[in-house]
Amino acid sequence: MSQQAISILSLPFLASSAVQEYRAVGFNGAQASVAGQKVLGIAEFSVASGAYGRACRLGTAVAEAGAAIAVGAALAVDATARVVTATAITIAAGATAVTSAAANGAGTVAGGDPPQYIVGYAMQAAAAAGDLIEIAMA
Numbered sequence: 638m639s640q641q642a643i644s645i646l647s648l649p650f651l652a653s654s655a656v657q658e659y660r661a662v663g664f665n666g667a668q669a670s671v672a673g674q675k676v677l678g679i680a681e682f683s684v685a686s687g688a689y690g691r692a693c694r695l696g697t698a699v700a701e702a703g704a705a706i707a708v709g710a711a712l713a714v715d716a717t718a719r720v721v722t723a724t725a726i727t728i729a730a731g732a733t734a735v736t737s738a739a740a741n742g743a744g745t746v747a748g749g750d751p752p753q754y755i756v757g758y759a760m761q762a763a764a765a766a767g768d769l770i771e772i773a774m775a
Contacts, residue, residue, distance in 0.1 A: 640761070640771050645696035648677055652684040659701040659769060660718035661756060662692045669718035673753030676714060678774065693774060700756075700772050702763035712772060713753040720772060723753055 653666040661669035661676040669676050678692030679700050703719030706712070713723040761770040 643697045644693040646694045647691040648694045654686045656680045656684045658683040661714040669714045672716045675754040702768045706759045706763040710759045712756045
C-alpha cells in the first residue's frame with residue numbers, strides 16, 4: 638500500500654506553536670502534547686507558530702508512528718503527537734466474591750469520554766518509532 642493521503646476534509650488551523658508535519662494537532666492549534674488527547678487531525682505539512690496550516694480530519698492521512706504498530710490497530714496519540722496503538726479498555730473484577738446469582742448480574746458501563754481518544758486505524762504496519770504510515774481517520 639502506498640502512503641497517499643486522501644483527505645476528504647482538511648480543516649484550517651492557526652498554529653499557536655510550531656507543528657511538525659505528520660503529527661497530531663490539538664483543537665487549540667498546538668501540536669498535541671498529552672497522550673490520548675482529543676485532536677483536530679493530522680498536520681498535512683509543518684507550520685510555524687502564528688502561521689496557518691491544514692489538518693486532515695476525515696479520510697486517510699500519513700502519520701508518524703511513536704512505536705511499532707500492527708495493521709488494523711486502533712490508534713491514539715502519544716505525548717509527542719505521534720500515533721501509537723491505543724490501550725485496550727479493561728474492567729477489572731472486584732475483590733469481593735459474589736455468590737448470589739441475583740447480585741451477579743450484567744454490568745453497565747456509562748459515562749462520557751473514554752480515557753483516550755481514538756484518532757484512527759492503521760492501514761500499514763510500523764516497525765518502529767519514526768516510521769510514516771497511512772491511517773484511516775476515525
